[in-house]
Amino acid sequence: MTQPVPHHVLYELGCTEGSPATLRLLARDQDRRRLLLLRAVLDAADTAPADRCPPAARRSLAESWALLEAAERAAPDRAATVRSLLLAPLVGPWAEHALALLTGAGPPDRAATARTLGHLAPLAAAAAVRAGLPFRLRLTATGGALALPTLGALRTAPGTVPVDAHHSGGRLVLRAPDRRTVTVRPQRGHGAWAASPAWRAAHALPPLVPGGHPVPLDDLDPYRVPRHPREPGFTGITDLDDLARKRWGGAWSGTGAALAHGGPHRISEAATLLRCLVPLAPPGGGAGGEPPPGSCSGTRREAFGAVLSSEPPDAAGFAETLVHESQHVKLAALAALTPLHRAGPAPRHFAPWRPDPRPFDGLWHGVYSHLALADWWLRYAQGAPPGPARERAWAEHARRREQVGAALPVLVGSDALTPAGRTLAEGMVTAYTRLTEAEVPAEHLARAVAYVATTRALWIQRHNGMSPS
Numbered sequence: 001m002t003q004p005v006p007h008h009v010l011y012e013l014g015c016t017e018g019s020p021a022t023l024r025l026l027a028r029d030q031d032r033r034r035l036l037l038l039r040a041v042l043d044a045a046d047t048a049p050a051d052r053c054p055p056a057a058r059r060s061l062a063e064s065w066a067l068l069e070a071a072e073r074a075a076p077d078r079a080a081t082v083r084s085l086l087l088a089p090l091v092g093p094w095a096e097h098a099l100a101l102l103t104g105a106g107p108p109d110r111a112a113t114a115r116t117l118g119h120l121a122p123l124a125a126a127a128a129v130r131a132g133l134p135f136r137l138r139l140t141a142t143g144g145a146l147a148l149p150t151l152g153a154l155r156t157a158p159g160t161v162p163v164d165a166h167h168s169g170g171r172l173v174l175r176a177p178d179r180r181t182v183t184v185r186p187q188r189g190h191g192a193w194a195a196s197p198a199w200r201a202a203h204a205l206p207p208l209v210p211g212g213h214p215v216p217l218d219d220l221d222p223y224r225v226p227r228h229p230r231e232p233g234f235t236g237i238t239d240l241d242d243l244a245r246k247r248w249g250g251a252w253s254g255t256g257a258a259l260a261h262g263g264p265h266r267i268s269e270a271a272t273l274l275r276c277l278v279p280l281a282p283p284g285g286g287a288g289g290e291p292p293p294g295s296c297s298g299t300r301r302e303a304f305g306a307v308l309s310s311e312p313p314d315a316a317g318f319a320e321t322l323v324h325e326s327q328h329v330k331l332a333a334l335a336a337l338t339p340l341h342r343a344g345p346a347p348r349h350f351a352p353w354r355p356d357p358r359p360f361d362g363l364w365h366g367v368y369s370h371l372a373l374a375d376w377w378l379r380y381a382q383g384a385p386p387g388p389a390r391e392r393a394w395a396e397h398a399r400r401r402e403q404v405g406a407a408l409p410v411l412v413g414s415d416a417l418t419p420a421g422r423t424l425a426e427g428m429v430t431a432y433t434r435l436t437e438a439e440v441p442a443e444h445l446a447r448a449v450a451y452v453a454t455t456r457a458l459w460i461q462r463h464n465g466m467s468p469s
Contacts, residue, residue: 005338010420013334014427016327016372017265023272026333030304031087033336037095038086044102045117053102057114060121067124071131082127085149088216089275089306093223094119096302115142115160119222122148125165125172129186134168143222146174151192152201153220154182190214203245205252208259208271216276217248224278225308226300238281247311248279254315259322261383262376270322273329275305282310297321299328316380316389320396323376327369340364340421341414349410350468352403352455357463360416367407371428374400374435382438394441398448401435406452408432410469 009022018026042065045058072082085091094116101113118140126148128135139146141156146163148154154163154174164175172184172192182199186192190204204214218224219240240248259267283296295317297309307325312318334340343360351358351366358366374397381393411417412425456468 003337005334005420007423010334010423011427011430013330014424015431016368016375016428018269018330020268020272023269023330026330026337027272027304029337030333034087034092034095034304037092037099041095041098041102044099048102048113049108051110052108052113053117054110054114057110057117060114061117064120064124067133067135067137068120068127071124071127071133074128074133075131078131081130085123085127085130087275088149089300089303090149090218090221090223090278091123092302092304093226093300097223115140122146125167126151129167129172129192132170135165137165139163139165139174141176145220145222147220147222148172148192148202149221150190150202150216151184151186152194152199155198155200190216203240205249205277208256208267208274212271215252215274217245217279218276219279221278224306225280236281238279240279244279244311251312251315251318255318255322258315258319258380259376261380262319262323263379266319266323266326266376269326269330273305273326274307274322276307278306278308280308280310295321297325299325299332301332304329304333316392320373320376323372324369327372328365331365331368334424338420339418340424341416341418343414343416348466348469350407350456350459352406352452355459355462357466360411360414363407364411367404367411368428370400371404371408371431371435374404375431378435378438391444394444395447397435398440398444399451401432401440402445402448402452404432405436406456 005025009025012018012022042061045053045061048058068082068086072079075082098113098116098119101109101116121137121139125135125137125139129148129151139162141154141161141163142159144156144158146154146156146161151172154176156163156176157178161176166173166175170185172186174182174184180196180198182194182196184192184194184199187201191201192199193201200220202220203217205217207214217240219238225237238244256267259270280296295310295312297307299307307322307329309321309325312321341360341364345359345361347357347359347362349358349360349363351363353366353370377393377397377400381390381397384390384393408428412429417425459468460466
């Protein structure tokens, strides 16, 4: 499903920017792919043999989809809300997993398929609640919880637990086998209230820009992290308590202003591309209720619009994470539209921000995100008053700039680039050249140069003299 992308769009994205029209182009294509993926799941369930897809699971999937369609028709003024549930980032990992179970070459697993296909029912129930559509439905909790997107999650006994759901008159009644009944009252926009300790309301952060959409802080969805993370240091899930949510909210309150230091395009791309935040467990230990030191973050190709991150230390750290991860979101979406290179997956390239050799595509992503960070930190430093914040910004800018300078020639000089990739690389060269024309305090630049040189020497030593190409 690749298609030509206009030259000016490729060049603009190569400069790590993106007009509203360009960002909408990426988002529309990803939304179209999501709907096609969901259609593929439905079709695969219809044609899968009974030893791979139990008839009851097939019927349940069809009933859930029918409820979604009814919810969209029931309230035309809320149809966009229903559609946004289907396009939510974390539906993507579920759909890919479901399709793999239905069509995979491995041995059939009827129980896993039934359990996975059943995940669509809570999503349909949430859509019907948001549309104000009455229904009665049997849902299934797994792993001790039943998550209802945008509403919250019901805690249940461990294992597989049936939950009867009845929605009418603006109230959702959930009844588990132990006869415990929880009455949930949806809130406008996001979250739902219930007077029961068994209920955890979904949480969202305020819009980044006036008139924008709240950003879900999703610590409930069962598909929020990869089952088998590919990257080392990618930490697991975490459930946020009230104190942690307040800390996230405190850092978030200054994130928009921090992003804006890097120019209006930085806050625009974050506001357009960011659809949810997934909190990760911190990479280190903390004490005294404070956020632990260190941080990690990432994105997922199959979850367009999701940024996974450990708790940010402050607004500047939050903004840095969003600048970084927004570039991965853009580049992955662009690569789905048109091939950028034909390089193989062999990990053999030196990346000054990683101790391990990187494949060409990994190097490309790293250079692209660090180029945007170097630009953002430069603008931050130029606009900050004298003090520790400005010194930190100069140091970060200088280090990122030198790291990009050490790796960019490998990309630009590669014969694996497609014409689209070549145009993108030209934009990256333009952006990097602009950065090198900025005056940077000599002491920060010297430390950055020494840092990259030392990193290169250690990399060569660690990898037995491998050429740091």
